[in-house]
């Protein structure tokens with residue numbers, strides 16, 4: 071085994087230290103920018119190799135003691151060894167580097183980062199379940215880092231506290247089900263007043279299983295759902311009447327209801343700030359007509375609709391579109407229209423006939439919105455575009471088109487620490503004509 075020594079220059083997109091030695095690039099888990107480290111050569115890939123950290127020879131001033139005992143094994147968090155302030159600075163640098171390197175643009179104003187609590191922030195999570203007799207039976211937790219094994223968690227600092235406290239009992243409940251080895255996943259969704267657990271099962275449950283789950287639901291004050299197949303098979307535990315799941319966006323006098331497997335922004339406190347920042351950047355006035363793409367269940371649509379003449383929300387999932395309409399009705403908001411369309415196809419061109427829309431808001435998945443900026447923006451020609459992104463490289467690619475080809479100015483951009491202790495970089499950007 072060859073041991074090498076070198077200085078880490080930066081962090082990779084998944085939080086590993088990037089160390090260059092003799093022109094070769096090594097991704098070393100646990101190494102931080104600026105640190106001199108000793109490591110053992112690991113796997114070889116086409117463009118880089120991995121390295122196993124043996125010793126930090128010169129530690130970074132930003133190094134922190136990871137607060138969680140599972141850190142290093144559990145794949146839920148990647149950068150707990152970096153102080154929380156440095157994590158946000160790292161995310162900001164990643165955003166600006168991507169904009170410069172991929173998009174050849176830089177924002178006129180770098181926005182103050184949006185931050186929130188760094189523990190107990192996860193209101194949505196998918197926990198893996200595995201039966202591993204050699205490790206003592208049923209394991210419940212997040213996947214291990216770079217592996218498909220499950221880390222058995224008795225608590226989790228990232229999960230909402232009520233859910234973290236439930237973990238030991240959850241191991242016991244799953245172990246006592248007849249299909250304990252045919253239950254791959256539990257999805258968790260915390261609303262403001264209720265928590266839902268969705269048990270994905272590959273085999274039918276017995277009457278005894280229903281009783282075990284009903285007792286657990288009663289004792290823990292949670293609502294249990296079962297999922298035997300795809301998302302449309304999710305149903306409440308027979309005989310139960312689950313509560314409505316919803317969250318408030320108080321500053322906008324809005325409540326958003328959701329189903330336990332719907333997409334909802336993971337971090338409630340950060341989402342509330344993000345929605346307010348998005349509304350502010352859109353600079354809404356009563357005459358505005360806003361086209362909102364990738365609108366989900368209306369998280370941004372309804373707060374925007376409170377301040378403008380009209381919002382047209384577009385989203386691929388018919389189910390989410392239905393939910394967005396219901397949410398508008400629940401909040402007595404009548405100036406919204408929701409449409410189902412696949413925004414990664416030619417359907418996006420058809421939206422240019424939505425004339426009158428003078429502002430555009432978008433919040434795409436990781437793959438970004440190249441079809442929107444390339445095929446819709448030239449004809450729609452919105453005066454202002456607010457773009458929320460969960461992947462700085464696709465934001466940078468789309469920014470280049472908006473700035474270099476369409477003549478927009480990148481007026482502002484900033485990071486949103488939606489997932490503290492992970493390497494995920496969320497951001498928001500404003501483009502103006």
Ligand SMILES: C[S@@+](CC[C@H](N)C(=O)[O-])C[C@H]1O[C@@H](n2cnc3c(N)ncnc32)[C@H](O)[C@@H]1O
Pocket residue numbers: 333334335364365366367368369370384385386387390411412413414433434435460
């Ligand atoms: C990052 S989420 C944002 C949801 C919403 N803005 C929110 O804050 O809750 C991205 C959304 O894009 C939708 N989506 C994914 N692929 C899509 C596609 N091809 N066309 C339209 N919408 C899509 C997803 O269903 C999801 O609701």
